Amino acid sequence: MRIGVLTAGGDCPGLNAVIRSVVHRAMTGHGDEVIGFEDGFKGLLDGHYRPLDLDSVSGILARGGTILGSARLERGRLREAAESADELGRKYGIDALIPIGGEGTLTAARMLSDAGMPVVGVPKTIDNDISSTDRTFGFDTAVMVATEAIDRLKTTAESHQRVMVVEVMGRHAGWIALESGMAGGAHGICLPERPFEVDSIVKMVEERFARGKKFAVICVAEGAHPAEGSMHYAKGEIDQFGHERFEGIGNRLAGELERRLGKEARPVILGHVQRGGTPTAYDRVLATRFGWHAVEAVHNGDFGRMTALHGTRVAMVPLAEAVTRLKTVPENRMFEAESVF
Template sequence: MRIGVLTAGGDCPGLNAVIRSVTHRALTYHGDEVIGFEDGFKGLLEGRYRPLDLNSVSGILARGGTILGSSRLERARLHEAADNWRTICSGYGLDVLIPIGGEGTLTAARLLAEAGMPVVGVPKTIDNDISATDRTFGFDTAVTVATEAIDRLKTTAESHQRVMVVEVMGRHAGWIALESGMAGGAHGICLPERPFDPADLVAMVEERFARGKKFAVICVAEGAHPAEGTMPYAHGEIDAYGHERFAGIGARLAAELEQRMGKEARPVILGHVQRGGVPTAYDRVLATRFGWHAVEAAHKGAFGCMTALRGTAVDLVPLADAVMVLKRVPEDRMQEAESVF
């Protein structure tokens, strides 16, 4: 079999572990050939690829990023690819394509699969917001990085009787904020799934100060937003280069709290450190299993599917199921977190 693999979309710890696992399983067990396309679908369309052997994937298990590079692709070119999938496959001698990516990539994969191309997807997102899989690799690393930051910020908040607002990733789903907030013992968590009222946060802080706990840490997802009318509208500001720039919710919330409470509140925006670097052991194992099962799926002809963690098993689920609806934090998970504030 000749297997093509590519990584697309945002960076995510564990991508290399999938590439390595696909290559090992395919070469060692099945005697397949594997080629890796560079910079995601772009490489596929532009004929940029390289063969992958055991040496080319040696030493990458614990490396962040992706040795194949990544990119985002316009929808128009994808449709073009879907129309020409037969030519593409025969041009490369491909028997199957394994795209590793997030929601956009899996939607593209579904498009190609529906056009008839033999595709097995591998889901990837640090945001953990893909339906049909219990967890995605990259998420545990992001939560771990954010938790370590909260651990550090707690002592500084306590020593200075301060409120720290930590902004973590999560534009549409608040999983990172939820789990790092719980793991770090944050005293408030704001998620995109539920608009927050700054008054509630002020009340929480005041209650803590009243009983002698003179600090608080609030963990806020970048996509969280205040309930209508609870915070002044943020005007985009025009920077020196003529771009309108908006302060993130972390900075805005810290300013709002400081204003309301008359106490120091400082924002910390974790940013890209959450999506780079060495993956956790959990993510390396999950990524390795996903790669293994993608190759097995290819050999079983289970196309149009993606790998998914279900309990302790890695199963295959139709791509259509995976990308229909974003997996958001349900109300009962929020309640679990709230009781330990």
């Protein structure tokens, strides 16, 4: 068989581990040929690809980024791809396509699949917000990076009797904030899933200072937002639903807390360091298993599906199921986290 593989969407530690695993399993396990499209779906449409063999994927397991590159594609061109799915398959002589990507990519994968292309998806998101899978690779690395940062910030906060506000990634789902906040022992966690009350943060910090713990670390997802009227000083934009939204919530919250508490409050915006670089062992294993199972699915004719972690097992789930809704942090996980502040 001849299998095409591509990576699309934002950077995510573990992409190279999937590519390597696909090539190894396909070539040494099944005698397949593998080609890699460059810069995501763009390479598929524009005919930019290269053959991949064991040498091309040598030494990439622990490397961040993606050797195939990744780029955004306009919606219009994706529809174009879907319309010519059949033809594209013939053009490259591929029997199957393995796109590795996040929600957008998997939606595109589904379109191609519906249009007749034999597709097996591999989900990827550092945000961990794809349904139907317990976890996605990249998430563990992002949490590790954020946790190490919180570990470092705590000692500064403590030495200077200061409040630190750490903004981590997570626009729509707060998994990174939840788990790095728990792992780092943050004293408050703000998630996109539930508007936070500035008053309760202020109260928590004041209680800590009162009992001699003269510092606090608050972990905030970039998509978190305060409850209506909860910010007194900072002003946000009013969005289409009439809600007040804050760009750069970390900076805003730190400013607000400093004025309300009369104590130093400093923001730290972690940014892109969370999504690049060498993956954790956990992510390398998960990515490798996903690549392996994607190739098996191709050989089982198990198309229109994506790999998913269910407990300790890698399962295949319908793409349709995966992309219908975001996996957000449930109420009980927030409750657990709050109990150990």
